[in-house]
Amino acid sequence: MPDEPILKVDGVSKHFKVGGRTLRAVERVSFDLGAGETLGIVGESGSGKSTLGRLVLRLLEADEGRVVFQGEDLAKLASNELRSRRRDMQIIFQDPLASLNPRMTVGAAIEDAMVVQKIGRSASERRHRTEGLLERVGLQPSAVDAYPFELSGGQQQRVGIARALSLGPKLVVCDEPLSALDVSVQVQIIQLLQELQRELGITYLFISHNLGVVQLISDTVVVLYLGEVVEQAGADELFERPQHPYTQALMRSVLKVPEELEKRAPLVALAGEMPSPLSPPSGCPYHPRCPLAMDRCKEEKPLLRTVSEGHMAACHKAGEAVTMGSAPAVLVTPSELAAS
């Protein structure tokens, strides 16, 4: 990274209180991101990805750590200053319907934000721009008059994308932005996001469970597990040479489209108890489920360390050229599937 990063996240944590106990949602996460780059964030459901996205935009206050955006510590901004910076920092929410005002038409929702941020000279100019945006995310311009509940899940999601892009942001947190789209529209949106990035230098924080999409769109990827970064590397490096056993388990669990019926893979569930963020395991947070775990893993927490240039992992065994650990129990085989 030649220039000063546009975004510096430095040791941010967020804990919630659940029934009098402490839940560690995000634990001391740090990364830098240069302008025009994309950081992919993957990890287990509930590992703190959305919480991290909100912390970065200061939609949620961190318990500790700093977020520096364009050289400014966001926590130090007064609320009116923060509001004016909002235009540069947008989010595509994971839950599109819940993030749209049910009493506002699609057009009004997008144009309202433009009015607040003083974009567009007249109502007709804003309407024109809104229709253009909708078309670019693959919606009919007539969608401006629709209410959110009148749209399909994927149409709502694309309204969320259009709204986030409408303000000309510099940083966009994309939280599962493609999960409700058919695969052809997914490709169109990815190409749109990449075009905008090339032309305008937009920076993306791209949260997704779709590992293929993350690899394709990201420069760097971090893997979260129980709120902590357990691995970080360039996108191709990470998916081609995963070092952390959790990342390896993720890669093994990806369901591919088989060429023919006989090539279907068995469904293999990860062995071991799901961990709880209310009582995280001692030592390595992954040790109760890790096929490679040794005594040291139960006691001593592995630190995130460099295993090869630009590739970091938090595992005592990372870098030891261990291949993916032994496969856990096969629970359902294709023949069982066929037999039913």
Place this chain on the structure above:
Amino acid sequence: MADELLSVEDLHVEFERGDSKVYAVNGASFSVGPGETLGIVGESGSGKSVSVLSVMGLLRGSGQVTGGTAMFMGKDLLKLRRRQLEDIRGRDIGMIFQDPMSSLNPTMRIGDQIMEGMLSHQYTSRKGAFNRTLQLLDEVGIPEGKARFRSYPHEFSGGMRQRVMIAMAVACEPQLLIADEPTTALDVTVQTQILVLLRQLQLKGRMGIILITHDFGVATNVCDRIIVMYAGKVMESAPLVDFLARPAHPYTVGLKGSVIEVGTKAHQLRAIPGMATALTEPPRACPFAERCQLAADRCLEELPPLRPLGLGHYVACHRAEEVLAAAGTTVGAQVGGPVGGQVGGQVGGQVAQGVTARA
């Protein structure tokens, strides 16, 4: 097909929007038997959710079923009274909605919401429902159920809310599970755990499943049959073996060519050119014609019926035989549409303008 669990025939659904109409579902037919999994894939906005919601009597807004039948255990669900449908819903048919946040009650504790269905359908006692709730939370991968029982939906992650919906849907051991995008917010390891759980329920109680998904990896690894929807119509209905080896509709071929997997490179991206049409009129010709590389005059004039092509394999395309014959050849690749760069180029260029121009 006498032993189907649910059999939907020629379903039509319309909405009013302003002074025009939206023809969301235009003669869709599909069925699922006990122990079977039917996958529904297709265009965003093609009527997948509306089809299953209308069968369950849950259409929102101005939605109206204007034709068709939906036979479930000898009864036409579309003709049942509200009360009768409520009895079936949640007990005989479990439903996982596409949007968990808006389907859960924000002011009610998670645990109580899971228990509610079991109690209202008298599935078990209060104590039994409580214990089953803890067990279900564990099975869907939410540990420390006792502590999490008292949480509210906003305190859960997207994927955890999705798993709460799954727990609610299977709580009363339904005969049919309708799952609308049930695993979109789950990482692949938890997703597998959920798919294994559903499979186990299926093996135990012969539960039938209708699985709506955009994830071709999921659809092709768990479904017995897959139907492909476009513009409120079924374009193709194929046993998995044919869906994999002999897709016969240009739209199916195009979709399969758009799938992104680990290792897919930018230059391999393929989108189907163009965008979906507005459904302000019921289709009178092939609704895919304007985006189809194979479209001929006939396609623009005549609605292709869903017709048998092979054993259990149906397709709504005038030129399906040619699609099959072209498979594997260059024409086959073309059917999927040209390289997306062109499409993306157009699309992106315009947005870039819209975004930079500021007052």
